[in-house]
Amino acid sequence: MKQARRNRTKPSVRSRFGAWGDNHARALLFSLGKLYRSPVATLLTVTVIAIALALPTGLLLLLANLERLGGGLESSTTISAFTTQQVQDSAAARLAREITDWPEVGAVEFRSREQALAEFRERSGLGAALDALDENPLPAVLLVTPTAATAEPDALAGLVERLQALPEVEFAQLDTLWVQRLFAIMNVGRRGVEVIALLLGLAVLLVVGNTIRLDIQNRREEIVVTKLIGATDAFIRRPFLYGGLWYGLLGGGLAVLIVSVSLLALQGPVSHLAGLYDSSFRLSGPGPLDVLGLLVAGTLLGLGGSWIAVGRHLREIEPS
Amino acid sequence: MIQLQNVSKRYPSGQEALSGVSLSMRPGDMAFLTGHSGAGKSTLLKLIALIERPSRGQIAVNGQNLANLRRRGVPFHRRNIGIIFQDHHLLHDRTVFDNVALPLVIAGYRPQEIGRRVRAALDKVGLLHKEKALPVTLSSGEQQRVGIARAVVNRPPILLADEPTGNLDPDLSREIMNLFLVFNQLGATVLIASHDLELISTLGKPMIRLHDGRRIDATDTA
Numbered sequence: 001m002k003q004a005r006r007n008r009t010k011p012s013v014r015s016r017f018g019a020w021g022d023n024h025a026r027a028l029l030f031s032l033g034k035l036y037r038s039p040v041a042t043l044l045t046v047t048v049i050a051i052a053l054a055l056p057t058g059l060l061l062l063l064a065n066l067e068r069l070g071g072g073l074e075s076s077t078t079i080s081a082f083t084t085q086q087v088q089d090s091a092a093a094r095l096a097r098e099i100t101d102w103p104e105v106g107a108v109e110f111r112s113r114e115q116a117l118a119e120f121r122e123r124s125g126l127g128a129a130l131d132a133l134d135e136n137p138l139p140a141v142l143l144v145t146p147t148a149a150t151a152e153p154d155a156l157a158g159l160v161e162r163l164q165a166l167p168e169v170e171f172a173q174l175d176t177l178w179v180q181r182l183f184a185i186m187n188v189g190r191r192g193v194e195v196i197a198l199l200l201g202l203a204v205l206l207v208v209g210n211t212i213r214l215d216i217q218n219r220r221e222e223i224v225v226t227k228l229i230g231a232t233d234a235f236i237r238r239p240f241l242y243g244g245l246w247y248g249l250l251g252g253g254l255a256v257l258i259v260s261v262s263l264l265a266l267q268g269p270v271s272h273l274a275g276l277y278d279s280s281f282r283l284s285g286p287g288p289l290d291v292l293g294l295l296v297a298g299t300l301l302g303l304g305g306s307w308i309a310v311g312r313h314l315r316e317i318e319p320s
Numbered sequence: 321m322i323q324l325q326n327v328s329k330r331y332p333s334g335q336e337a338l339s340g341v342s343l344s345m346r347p348g349d350m351a352f353l354t355g356h357s358g359a360g361k362s363t364l365l366k367l368i369a370l371i372e373r374p375s376r377g378q379i380a381v382n383g384q385n386l387a388n389l390r391r392r393g394v395p396f397h398r399r400n401i402g403i404i405f406q407d408h409h410l411l412h413d414r415t416v417f418d419n420v421a422l423p424l425v426i427a428g429y430r431p432q433e434i435g436r437r438v439r440a441a442l443d444k445v446g447l448l449h450k451e452k453a454l455p456v457t458l459s460s461g462e463q464q465r466v467g468i469a470r471a472v473v474n475r476p477p478i479l480l481a482d483e484p485t486g487n488l489d490p491d492l493s494r495e496i497m498n499l500f501l502v503f504n505q506l507g508a509t510v511l512i513a514s515h516d517l518e519l520i521s522t523l524g525k526p527m528i529r530l531h532d533g534r535r536i537d538a539t540d541t542a
Contacts, residue, residue: 023425023428222411225411225422226426228369228371228409229399230395230397230398230399231395232396232426235395318371319371
């Protein structure tokens with residue numbers, strides 16, 4: 001060198017490590033600032049992401065609520081024990097009182113042959129056909145409600161067997177078939193919602209990827225300049241990745257809001273409906289885990305989308 | 321500091337921009353690269369900054385053979401070179417301070433150090449009072465000086481400039497050239513492409529003449 005060289009100290013290791021953190025913090029804030037400076041475009045993108053996240057989340061929450069409701073129905077199930085034709089109402093009523101004393105039985109409702117006939121006549125509209133019959137074809141029914149402790153499937157099956165074994169009982173049946181059907185239908189629904197969630201997750205990935213791709217194109221000049229003055233690929237990538245992360249996180253946050261407000265809007269009509277069934281059922285909104293899940297899912301999808309865009313498009317931009 | 325051996329550059333279009341050019345600059349040298357437009361001045365600078373790769377021949381910068389430098393090494397190579405462009409390539413959405421700070425941010429300096437060095441660089445080009453201004457509010461002479469401050473803020477051992485005075489009137493041009501002389505005095509190796517013969521002939525520095533991609537001056541060294 002010609003003369004005493006200028007002080008050309010490189011940053012120290014410690015300074016570099018701290019600077020690494022600085023660089024990340026700077027990129028994080030810088031990318032957030034970018035979004036803040038174009039609020040309309042940001043809001044549009046975030047809203048699209050939020051709707052795509054909120055739709056499957058809302059459906060899954062509704063399914064979870066239905067399952068909770070179904071679970072309640074299953075535990076409050078009853079067993080119908082039909083008496084044989086020979087058993088008279090008086091004998092059946094005596095039997096009902098007897099069964100009430102069984103330890104696994106909570107309550108027994110006795111429905112006489114006449115009551116059964118009247119009910120059938122009223123509900124089926126086949127009154128004329130019944131009039132043509134000489135005698136009442138319907139047996140008396142004992143509606144047996146098990147105690148809460150007997151609500152498990154095994155104990156219930158045992159109780160059904162014990163009732164079935166009684167000589168006066170023709171046939172005892174657990175009324176859970178429709179609950180099982182409901183659950184089967186809900187399983188179909190759940191699978192459907194999962195497919196929708198998968199597709200909408202892909203949509204979020206593409207929306208973020210496309211937004212970041214446009215952002216990269218708009219800042220082509222800036223990328224070229226920073227490459228010319230020695231920026232590494234990682235340095236250039238960083239603000240775009242954080243941009244995607246913000247989109248996802250904000251989208252997730254807005255999705256939480258959309259789901260909560262939607263469930264709140266449903267709460268009134270659902271309470272009314274439940275009231276008609278003498279139930280105090282209430283919709284449960286997204287819990288802390290659901291909220292966390294939405295935010296994490298949004299963040300990961302945003303990061304993933306920007307990663308795809310950055311990987312594809314940053315390399316193409318070189319100074320010339 | 322900068323060595324070219326028999327370097328040729330042929331673009332995919334078939335156009336041969338440089339043919340068998342050799343040159344050698346020692347640390348602290350300063351030289352001007354002259355020639356008609358299209359003579360290969362810009363191409364030569366691009367080869368040194370690894371914006372382009374040579375088709376034939378060897379280039380060594382700061383003892384490093386550029387042929388051995390992979391893609392990952394390019395950013396670190398460029399940090400040793402301050403590049404000044406004719407159209408200064410400033411970022412228009414950032415202040416003068418942020419523009420000049422960019423190389424330091426990229427190299428990983430802490431904020432206090434960045435502030436100190438940016439102000440020192442702006443002071444050298446006489447724009448300390450403009451640090452908060454946006455580039456568009458500056459005159460083109462001032463913008464060029466911001467570009468120079470950005471190129472020297474990292475104190476690179478090599479400065480390359482491509483027509484740095486191309487858009488400036490003679491007085492401003494002289495001012496800019498004087499800045500380069502100062503940085504050369506401070507030890508930097510400076511190579512400037514310019515066709516402003518009238519100005520550079522007064523500065524007493526060697527000239528490397530290119531014509532149609534070939535060297536036409538007598539000596540092999542600058």
